[in-house]
Amino acid sequence: MSEPKTEIIETDLLVIGGGTGGPMAAIKAKEANPKLRVVLMEKANVKRSGAISMGMDGLNNAVVPGYATPEQYVKEITVANDGIVNQKAVMAYATGSFPMIQYLDKLGVKFEKDGSGEYNMRKVHHMGTYVLPMPEGHNVKKVLYRQLRRLQVAVTNRYMATRLLKGADGRIAGAVGVNTRTSEFLVVKAKAVILACGAAGRLGLPASGYMFGTYENAANCGDGYAMAYHAGAELANLECYQINPLIKDYNGPSCAYVTGPFGGFTANNKGDRFIECDYWSGQMMLEFWRELQSGNGPVYLKMDHLAEETISEIETILHTNERPSRGRFHERRGNDYRKQPVEMHISEIGFCSGHSASGVAVDEFARTTVPGLYAVGDMASVPHNYMLGAFVNGGIAGADAAEYCANVDLAAHDEGHLAAEKERVLAPTRREDGLTPHEMEFKTRRLVNDYLEPPKVTAKMRIGQRRFAEIRDDLSALCARDPHELLRALEMQTILDCADMAAAASLYRTESRWGFYHLRVDHPETNDDEWFCHTALYKDENGQMAHAKRAVDPYIVPVEADEMAAYHQLRVKTPAAAE
Amino acid sequence: MPVFDAFDDDLDDLKERAADPDAGVRRVAMMELAEQVGPEAIVLLLKGLGDPDPEVRAAAAKALDEHDGPEVVEGLVGSLEDPDETVRLSAAESLADKKEPSCGPLLIERAEHSDPFVQAAALRALRELTLPDALAAALKALRNPAPEVRREGLGVIGWLKAEQAMPALIATASDEDPTVRRATMSALVFVRPGGPGASTLVAGLSDPHWQVREEAAVSAAKIRLPEATVALIGALGDDVWQVRIKAANALGRLKAESAVDALGPLLDSDIPNLRKEAAAALGEIASPAAIPALERAMDDPDPDVRKMIRWALGRCHAAV
Amino acid sequence: MPIITHAKSAAVVIDDAKCIAEKGCTVCVDVCPLDILAIDEGRQKAFMKYDECWYCMPCEADCPTGAVKVNIPYLLR
Numbered sequence: 001m002s003e004p005k006t007e008i009i010e011t012d013l014l015v016i017g018g019g020t021g022g023p024m025a026a027i028k029a030k031e032a033n034p035k036l037r038v039v040l041m042e043k044a045n046v047k048r049s050g051a052i053s054m055g056m057d058g059l060n061n062a063v064v065p066g067y068a069t070p071e072q073y074v075k076e077i078t079v080a081n082d083g084i085v086n087q088k089a090v091m092a093y094a095t096g097s098f099p100m101i102q103y104l105d106k107l108g109v110k111f112e113k114d115g116s117g118e119y120n121m122r123k124v125h126h127m128g129t130y131v132l133p134m135p136e137g138h139n140v141k142k143v144l145y146r147q148l149r150r151l152q153v154a155v156t157n158r159y160m161a162t163r164l165l166k167g168a169d170g171r172i173a174g175a176v177g178v179n180t181r182t183s184e185f186l187v188v189k190a191k192a193v194i195l196a197c198g199a200a201g202r203l204g205l206p207a208s209g210y211m212f213g214t215y216e217n218a219a220n221c222g223d224g225y226a227m228a229y230h231a232g233a234e235l236a237n238l239e240c241y242q243i244n245p246l247i248k249d250y251n252g253p254s255c256a257y258v259t260g261p262f263g264g265f266t267a268n269n270k271g272d273r274f275i276e277c278d279y280w281s282g283q284m285m286l287e288f289w290r291e292l293q294s295g296n297g298p299v300y301l302k303m304d305h306l307a308e309e310t311i312s313e314i315e316t317i318l319h320t321n322e323r324p325s326r327g328r329f330h331e332r333r334g335n336d337y338r339k340q341p342v343e344m345h346i347s348e349i350g351f352c353s354g355h356s357a358s359g360v361a362v363d364e365f366a367r368t369t370v371p372g373l374y375a376v377g378d379m380a381s382v383p384h385n386y387m388l389g390a391f392v393n394g395g396i397a398g399a400d401a402a403e404y405c406a407n408v409d410l411a412a413h414d415e416g417h418l419a420a421e422k423e424r425v426l427a428p429t430r431r432e433d434g435l436t437p438h439e440m441e442f443k444t445r446r447l448v449n450d451y452l453e454p455p456k457v458t459a460k461m462r463i464g465q466r467r468f469a470e471i472r473d474d475l476s477a478l479c480a481r482d483p484h485e486l487l488r489a490l491e492m493q494t495i496l497d498c499a500d501m502a503a504a505a506s507l508y509r510t511e512s513r514w515g516f517y518h519l520r521v522d523h524p525e526t527n528d529d530e531w532f533c534h535t536a537l538y539k540d541e542n543g544q545m546a547h548a549k550r551a552v553d554p555y556i557v558p559v560e561a562d563e564m565a566a567y568h569q570l571r572v573k574t575p576a577a578a579e
Numbered sequence: 580m581p582v583f584d585a586f587d588d589d590l591d592d593l594k595e596r597a598a599d600p601d602a603g604v605r606r607v608a609m610m611e612l613a614e615q616v617g618p619e620a621i622v623l624l625l626k627g628l629g630d631p632d633p634e635v636r637a638a639a640a641k642a643l644d645e646h647d648g649p650e651v652v653e654g655l656v657g658s659l660e661d662p663d664e665t666v667r668l669s670a671a672e673s674l675a676d677k678k679e680p681s682c683g684p685l686l687i688e689r690a691e692h693s694d695p696f697v698q699a700a701a702l703r704a705l706r707e708l709t710l711p712d713a714l715a716a717a718l719k720a721l722r723n724p725a726p727e728v729r730r731e732g733l734g735v736i737g738w739l740k741a742e743q744a745m746p747a748l749i750a751t752a753s754d755e756d757p758t759v760r761r762a763t764m765s766a767l768v769f770v771r772p773g774g775p776g777a778s779t780l781v782a783g784l785s786d787p788h789w790q791v792r793e794e795a796a797v798s799a800a801k802i803r804l805p806e807a808t809v810a811l812i813g814a815l816g817d818d819v820w821q822v823r824i825k826a827a828n829a830l831g832r833l834k835a836e837s838a839v840d841a842l843g844p845l846l847d848s849d850i851p852n853l854r855k856e857a858a859a860a861l862g863e864i865a866s867p868a869a870i871p872a873l874e875r876a877m878d879d880p881d882p883d884v885r886k887m888i889r890w891a892l893g894r895c896h897a898a899v
Numbered sequence: 900m901p902i903i904t905h906a907k908s909a910a911v912v913i914d915d916a917k918c919i920a921e922k923g924c925t926v927c928v929d930v931c932p933l934d935i936l937a938i939d940e941g942r943q944k945a946f947m948k949y950d951e952c953w954y955c956m957p958c959e960a961d962c963p964t965g966a967v968k969v970n971i972p973y974l975l976r
């Protein structure tokens with residue numbers, strides 16, 4: 001490959017990731033200040049990128065007046081995350097939730113409404129009502145794209161951001177992008193950067209062995225986490241993995257949120273319900289995993305007791321939005337919701353705050369610990385955010401960044417740093433032969449499964465770390481023969497960074513917490529005396545991975561000890577299965 | 580490859596392709612015009628709606644989904660009468676997304692068109708606009724021979740929360756088509772307790788079709804309609820368990836103490852979801868009278884039901 | 900180490916008779932989040948170039964002529 005060109009552009013705000021939170025950040029920044037120069041950099045194509053590329057089945061966490069209050073929501077999220085939350089950030093989401101629904105509605109996103117045009121909230125459990133279905137939710141991306149077009153946000157599709165740039169004073173100065181089809185560089189100098197790169201969904205390897213058969217959009221391989229880490233930002237609670245109950249092999253959502261209100265439920269091989277936890281959380285995954293271990297598995301999504309009319313309604317929703325290939329998967333296997341329950345399984349591990357509580361540490365304004373750098377959506381540390389959270393926090397970040405940009409000038413980035421990054425990116429293209437990105441990624445992810453999955457065993461995680469170090473040595477043989485292979489080669493390095501972070505974070509917290517997500521065999525108890533805190537992982541001055549404890553900010557919505565306990569007492573008491 | 584590949588306003592190349600002799604090229608040009616901004620793109624697309632090739636027309640109708648303005652709506656309304664079905668469907672779909680109040684009169688006019696497809700599409704687009712002026716057309720639609728037109732008419736009326744339409748809704752509550760009756764029950768969700776229409780909703784609980792009964796129970800639950808209590812207690816014995824579940828839920832929301840005796844036996848049902856809903860309703864009602872039944876059910880085999888029973892017991896005890 | 904290639908089945912299938920890439924269409928290639936589709940220069944038809952599919956289906960949903968069929972990859976079928 002001949003040496004690729006470099007183009008340098010200047011803007012006020014750079015948003016990286018055009019999935020869900022990113023577009024909303026760009027939109028709200030432009031709305032706050034129409035004169036602001038905003039660039040949206042996307043690895044794929046904004047039209048159809050990210051978790052909601054085909055739309056969404058519904059909101060899981062809508063805080064709608066008359067159905068739930070922000071205080072109630074904050075309390076439930078606090079309890080569901082074993083108390084380790086930044087309540088201010090959760091509250092910022094909760095109060096922004098309803099205005100965002102109205103805003104999306106106005107833009108043309110379709111939420112389920114009843115016969116008189118009011119939102120048709122569904123009750124899934126007795127604690128609060130947070131589910132707002134979107135049976136016609138396939139147009140979300142279209143609506144976002146239309147608004148970006150109206151506001152004339154500059155979009156650069158097919159550029160993968162690889163590293164952030166910083167000024168001498170530690171402020172953010174922009175980012176480096178690489179075109180995924182030409183390998184040309186695009187350096188964007190910016191006063192502020194909002195990271196919205198989604199989850200780290202290609203961390204573990206799906207049991208099928210198909211590397212792209214992940215729950216998350218496979219383009220979301222964790223670049224945001226790696227970029228934030230290398231820029232010196234703190235990452236919080238990464239040991240709180242994402243693990244999901246999914247349709248076996250298909251690895252898509254089993255969609256209890258959709259089928260629940262219609263009467264579907266998760267059952268064991270006797271057809272009995274066994275999950276007691278209302279919330280998609282580590283606790284629920286623990287119950288799920290124990291059932292699989294206990295000999296009562298497989299676990300199923302049971303719908304065969306429902307009426308034909310109900311099943312066809314469910315099918316229309318599940319097979320048109322979100323993951324429409326689900327119908328095709330079932331068809332090939334002869335699965336019919338009417339006749340037999342659908343086999344489910346537990347997913348490989350990943351990072352994602354959408355369903356857990358880890359991510360780049362942010363405050364209630366979505367600010368990270370690096371001045372001028374923001375993070376939103378699945379990669380930011382606001383727990384259980386889901387789609388609406390990505391929108392709300394994206395909007396918060398956009399508005400805050402617009403204001404920030406008005407008060408600062410562009411920082412000058414370090415040219416040596418930029419040159420080094422270009423060299424790092426291009427290194428795999430300078431080799432004629434060696435190891436392929438595909439096999440190096442496969443091996444990294446296979447080792448993640450072997451050594452990092454819960455139940456977490458100290459000795460195993462240490463072996464994992466040694467093996468990851470070997471792979472890191474092998475990077476000197478990584479070879480990319482064209483721009484597409486270079487894209488995968490860069491992603492593979494991100495995945496390796498995330499694997500290292502997952503191992504280090506898990507070893508640091510010497511207790512068990514968040515149910516299955518951080519179940520440590522050598523430290524089986526929850527230890528509030530020592531570990532009622534966030535953990536921060538960051539790159540120290542010497543370029544080493546370092547850790548620190550960060551206090552949980554005083555609650556703004558008090559949660560009584562017995563409320564916390566009451567939640568746990570609701571659980572089924574099953575004997576712990578053999579590890 | 581240009582850095583900024585979206586939202587170009589350079590139309591010269593597209594203009595040329597939109598006039599290409601090859602229909603395939605024109606079609607692709609229409610598709611790309613969806614991405615463009617500005618009046619010129621709209622002019623080209625509106626022209627495309629009159630292309631001799633139906634695939635080009637369909638592509639234009641689809642691309643107009645991305646553009647706004649009264650002239651866009653007018654063009655799409657015109658295409659509702661296109662001879663080609665794909666074009667008509669694309670136009671109707673694009674039209675449904677528009678929220679252009681200035682087009683109300685045009686849509687209202689089309690709501691009385693002779694073709695039921697055009698009527699339904701116009702009514703659907705009118706629903707979101709909630710224009711009081713659309714009421715007359717919607718009322719007329721309720722007498723249309725095509726059930727889909729009647730359903731869309733009900734949608735418009737429900738969203739308008741038009742009490743003056745009550746006599747018509749009472750009539751559609753005995754429509755021959757169950758989907759229209761179900762839509763009526765759903766539209767009646769704006770009824771006020773004690774107000775007109777309440778008895779129609781109550782009567783819906785004994786409709787011959789189960790989905791109508793279910794919808795009536797859902798609406799009664801939403802508006803917490805006290806006059807439905809007796810009928811809802813009756814619906815706890817419905818043949819279809821879906822209706823029983825919705826009735827239990829409604830009685831919970833109504834906090835209907837008189838339902839406690841009828842809810843208790845549901846805790847022995849074979850259907851776990853029904854047991855759970857009954858327990859939840861008893862918890863909502865929070866009457867000490869429910870304690871014995873709940874206590875008997877405490878060892879339910881289903882953990883979700885047990886949890887609901889514990890929660891309900893907590894609330895009943897607190898009420899003592 | 901020298902690099903060798905190894906054959907895979909293509910789960911995403913394009914019906915050449917329907918594909919109008921020769922008229923300038925690149926919709927499926929544009930929307931694929933994993934960037935695994937391409938237009939064959941010689942035949943002027945779209946095809947699956949890399950076995951890295953998330954079976955998400957924008958390619959199929961957005962294709963104007965219904966030429967794309969996304970099958971579930973064999974490993975998880």
Ligand SMILES: Cc1cc2nc3c(=O)[nH]c(=O)nc-3n(C[C@H](O)[C@H](O)[C@H](O)COP(=O)(O)OP(=O)(O)OC[C@H]3O[C@@H](n4cnc5c(N)ncnc54)[C@H](O)[C@@H]3O)c2cc1C
Nearest residue numbers: 017019020021043049050051161198223354377378386387
């Ligand atoms: C299958 C599935 C079902 C779900 N169901 C629901 C549901 O029913 N309800 C609900 O509320 N939530 C649901 N969620 C969660 C919700 O969709 C996500 O929480 C939310 O969309 C995340 O938004 P985001 O902006 O963080 O990430 P995404 O929307 O995934 O966007 C990330 C973007 O960043 C881009 N990107 C990544 N790396 C780079 C890079 N290096 N450079 C440039 N761009 C990059 C990606 O291409 C992508 O477009 C579901 C998620 C999935 C995957």
Ligand code: SF4
Nearest residue numbers: 918919924926927962
């Ligand atoms: S979208 Fe369809 S018509 Fe267009 S290039 Fe792809 S396969 Fe061909």
Ligand code: SF4
Nearest residue numbers: 931952953955956958
């Ligand atoms: S299904 Fe998704 S990943 Fe696969 S080719 Fe189509 S757009 Fe690309």
